[in-house]
Amino acid sequence: MMYTIRSLGKWMGGIAGLLILSAPVTMAQTSNKLTDPEIASVAVTANQIDVNYGKIALKKTKNADILKFANTMIKDHNNIISQAVALATKLKVTPKTNATTQSLLDGEKTTTTMLNSKKGSAFNKAYIDNEVAYHQAVINAVKTVLIPDAQNAELKGLLQSVMPLLESHLEMAKNMAAKF
């Protein structure tokens, strides 16, 4: 699936391109980074999207393995959201919508339409393939953008602590995808 970092990274490419054409290098370096309020927004949005995909699966499948996986995704990603919101509240950081958030939401719209158009085993395969691609994309974004850009140590720590969970979800999704 043509997901990978493209949907997450598209905006960065766009912004970088604009800055190369029109702005001095020093400005590109400072503007390129996500601020902590933007990171909080991206983190919550990215997790909410996988919760939403899981909810589509609960509606559309009868397959026990897919149902179990979807329920785990809903529970785990909701858990991360709660912790991100709790930390943002503690740090008095208000999540700020930004180009990455918007790009994530655009991707969700396309994928939701695609998932809703499928039925039965075709849906199961589409759902689990998307879970592989989506987790891979989120892992890349957290590793290469969110963690390096995070300024607050606790926010960086939370993002780092989420990585093993995302890696485990990816492995689970890959193992399941092999069976569908």
Next chain:
Amino acid sequence: MTMKNLKNIFRIAIMVLLASSCSTNNNSKVQPEQSKRDTVIIQAMKFQPDTIMINEGDTIVWINKGIVAHDISKYPDKTWHSDTIEPQQTFEKVFDDSTSYFCSIHPTMKGLIMINK
């Protein structure tokens, strides 16, 4: 100091010694000989340590220090399993036989219990 006084002091000293040796017996000497409790920490999507060697009849206590819920299930058939262990919660179980186990919520997490017999 009279002989009687000395005897009294000696008697008290012996009583104090006896009392203190009794209490150490009760508190720390007897228990380690019987069943022991070992701890496995659940963190970063791993059981730490993932292999643990214990004596027959010892108790293992799992403490979930992670950010999501897990469970402890007999690998691979779940013939025994814990309830869902939420973050900061614990689960404990006595073991008489070696066994491997996993988290059925996240099957990538696996552990092994080895019994000294």
